[in-house]
Amino acid sequence: MTVRVHGLAITGGVAQGRAVLVGHSGSQIRRYRVEVAQVDSELERLRNARDAVARELYGLQASLPGDAPVELSAMIDVHLQMLHDEVFKAAIAHWITRHHYNAEWALSAQLDVLVRQFDAMDDPYLRERKADLEQVAERVQQHLRGAAQPVSDIEEGGARILVAQDLSPADLLRYREGAFAGFATDAGALTSHTAIVARSMGIPAVVAVRGISQQVRPDDWLIIDGDAGVVILEPTVEERAAYRERERDQIRCKVELEALASVSARTSDGEAVHLLANIEGPEDVAAALHVGAAGIGLFRSEFLFMGRGADLPSEEGQYHAYRAVVQGMRGLPVTIRTIDIGADKPLDGASHPHADNPALGLRAIRWSLADPEAFRTQLRAILRAAAHGPVSVLFPMIGQLGEIHQVLAQLQLAREELAARADVAGIVRVGAMVEVPAAALLADEFFQYFDFLSIGTNDLIQYTLAIDRTDESVAYLYDPLHPAVLRLIARVIAAGVRSGKEVSVCGEMAGDVALAPLLLGLGLRHFSMQSAQIPLVKQRILRSDATALKEWAERVIAAPQPRLLMDSCPS
Incomplete structure (x- = not known):
């Protein structure tokens, strides 16, 4: 009998095949x-x-x-x-x-x-x-217990769907070259390491499917619907055929989208749009170029620091990483965000005070300003890399005018330190993340100091709605279409238009195809997202009329329930 079980979709796409159970040893321990x-x-x-x-x-x-x-x-x-x-x-x-x-x-x-x-x-x-x-x-x-499963045992016999109580990132990496088509687990969260690896590998996956490892038997036929967050056990012949057609559509769509890499992102009425890539390190540059990214809109520099214990990267080590990205992008712009770390994401070996509410504690720019020596080390590395191509520096979680004065003073000190060493410092554009409502409300004032603003929608939603986005019990309240969130975004974009300066969105909303017309209608022209999303968003932009979207977008953000108007999108 066919059973449909719901969970959290962490990677889109569909896959089907025979189940392989990766057992949990808890009940088998001698x-x-x-x-x-x-x-x-x-x-x-x-x-x-x-x-x-x-x-x-x-x-x-x-x-x-x-x-x-x-x-x-x-x-x-x-x-x-x-x-x-x-x-x-x-x-x-x-x-x-x-x-x-x-x-x-x-x-x-x-x-x-x-x-x-x-x-x-x-x-x-x-x-x-x-x-x-x-x-x-x-x-x-x-x-x-002598039960470690060799990769070859998993890979034989055609497409396989892994089912487990949980899968580690190492498990996924072991199976990446085989016939591993998708996976489903009892446990998991949208922000888990396994979810991050799955997304980077493009594997259709559904997690937090409660009890799935107990319901499935070896060799059961499964369908993973990574778009809907559904696992289908023993689907009918008709369902299997329908999903097989969806798999073929995915392949055709991928080929079509790859052809867009050389096409300029421009709306049907001629508005130019800049689609940029979010990256974690130099290794991601090739993927960004492959999909035709117009530059790097967000280099998450904290990934250079994480998982290293006390062996944090030196100025020289950071400089080489930043320079590799700048040179790898072949003259396209690169935006480097200073380290976005804190009590909720502590660095190994770094001392930090206990925080009862870490999301509101010593994190991001607050962390950097608490250690100005380390902060200037990073700034010097960024300034040196800027001598090799166009670079912008982006400061995360700015919320106070006093913080603006501090970061700009530290940037100037870093420049003077390089001059004293006779090191070459490049020219950088300077920007701030809009992640807290205070920054959105002060956008006009911020533009007096910054060349551009970048809206981090993940945190802006979290802080505006007082939602811990990693807490499953309140995840249903995390809503990018909440009117308060949309009006803050619109306010920042409007401030950019008044000042004649750039506003970008670099959070998950930027890569959401369904939200692209709304952001276009609000006047956004710079989107920064995971490289894999760029072709999909570009396709939607090419089909959109920015002029027609403007009036509709204004109605959406004025509505008490914006979601109800999304289906009335004119293009």
Whole structure:
């Protein structure tokens, strides 16, 4: 009988094939006591399993393609750090030497202790790291029981859909070259590391499908609808045929969209639109150029810092990364955002105060201004890279006029420090992110200091509506079409028009094809998004009449329920 199960769609597209279950070892753990004479051999079993997992992870890291997003390697580093953590290893060994637990039981016992500690944490980012720890422990358990599944076992026999309680980023990377068509998991969130990897790989995926790993049997036929967030178990012949046609449409559409790379983004009534790419590192430049990006609208520099422990990048290391992007873009503009990190996304090894509400604490520009030496190190690297091509520097989460004066003073100091060293500093445009309502309300004042503003819609929505966008219990309230959000966006765009300066949108709204006509109608002409979204948004822009959209957009933002007017879009 056909069953449809709903979850969270994290990657669009559809896929179908036979189910492969990647089991969770929790219910399969062998628990027994070992004799004193067996303790050393049990410790050796544990070391061997841990070493085997480390070899797998190092092998995965070494095999990453040159154009792989930089965060993939950083995620593997996180798992390796957990695997090699001396406190973690000693605690597991303690269960074996003192309590005479077998290795599987010892690992499980210590994991239970740590999971309770993670669950008690207030910080949502740290709570999310519990999943990383569980995934590392799961891989070790598989080796202890001799059940680690070679890639070839998964890849044989045509298209496969992976089903699991959870999948780690390492699992996805292991299967990336095979017949892995899509996946579904019981657990997961839109912001999890696994979701990030899946999106970067373009794999249709649905997570938070409660109980899916218990409902599916090996070799069941499944359909993953990554557009609707649905998993279909044992679909009818008619459903399979319909989705097969959708798969063929996807392939045809991809070929058509690739042909748009050389086409200028211009509305049907002649308005030029700039479609730029969001990137995490130099490795993403090739993908941006492939889809015809007009430049880099957001270089998330924090990914150069994450997953490195205390070994943070020096000025020279940052300079080489920024220069690689600038030179790689061959004269196209590059916007580098200063590090957007904070108590909710702590750097490994960095000290920071405890925050009861980290989203409102020491993060983004506040973090940078709290450590001016490190801030100027980054600014010097950006200024040096600007000598190799057009560069803009973008400051995140500015909300106070006092912060504007501070960041501009630090930028000037960095320039003077380079001059004292006889280093060449390029000319940079200077911009600010609009992520808090205060910045949107002060847009006219901001334009007195900045060359451009970039609206980060993800955080603007979160702060305007008081919604934690990582909290599943309130996720339904996260609404980009809320009238307050739209009116703040319209206010910033209008301020840009009055000042004759550029406004861009670099949050998820920029890459949402359905919202492109509305943003065009509001006067937006600079969109920055993931490279994969550029062809889709360009296609919609080419079919749009900006003049006709203006009046409609004004009606939408004035309406108490804007969503009800979206279907009346004139083009």
